[in-house]
Amino acid sequence: MEGVSPATEDPHTRAALEGYRAGALRWLVGGVIAVVLAVLLGAVAISLAEDRGRPVPLAGLVVVALVSGGVVSAIAGLGGLARALRWSRALRAVSWQRGLLRIAGPAIVAFEPEGYDEWDPDDEPVRLRLVSTSVWRTRQVQDLDGGEVRAAPVGSGQWVLTAEGLPTLFGARTARRRR
Template sequence: MIPAADDPHTRTALAAHQAGAIRWLGGGAIAVVLGVLLGAAAVTLADSGRRVPGLGLAVIALVLLGLVGIAAGAGALLRTRRWQRALAAAPWRTGRLRIAGPAIIAFEPEGFDELDPLQEPVRLQLLSTAVWRTRAVQELDGGEVRAAPVGDGQWVLTAEGLPTLYGAKAARR
């Protein structure tokens, strides 16, 4: 069995995921720096007797949004690293994807027999809350996908022609 990380498509998707994480992290850091600089400029203006309406709110917004961007980027970067380690040890499993709810999917591994009462599909809930990502996965209903467990009820899935990986967790019943 070939590890999923050895697949060129997987390496490209992981690199794209990591690049996105770095963009979020860098953008957040830039926003915080700009907020601090704008805050210093606001203090200088206030000392000279000039006040600019809304400048304080802009400083707070920049810093808060920057911190959110840093948190999102750091989380995505950690997720990418975890996925890289897990996919280096696990092979892709092929199977069919079925939509079981708004963000709930069922992965039926190759050889799955839906008439066998002892077999159950792997029920997963997408990690992404982005509507466009959820719809992209829902369009795969009935299609062949590749999935791999990445630890603690977490899975990664993709399909031929998709430029990215989708994270999912085991769905509660």
């Protein structure tokens, strides 16, 4: 382990948490803007339809798409903000563990903490499944294969990963090993 100081005392951790929060906030604000635009577009479409005596082509479809996408985006943003808050609280109580990251599949990684001995049959790496649903975030972690990362447990079977130079955090859950 890196020491006894909480992970949140590290400036990189604070910056990564802020980066994660900023991304979540962008999703939330983007979703709200989409819903507001849908309401405005709907009002304009109704006004035009009343003036012209016929409906505006595709306006209803666009309004439904904006509302649907906006609601999904806003929910994703709220979830990200809640996750950032939970991670922040958890990282105040634990310190980072340094180790190597090994890629075991598209979203499966193995974290080998400092002191891990691959020849010791009783020593197991921490097997994790990334919780990100975006391809670019998964690829960003995959690019760290064989590199040094920092990881910390943030709940029952949940971990957070980061590395020097990364402006964000990555969430993962403990993965069961296939037999």
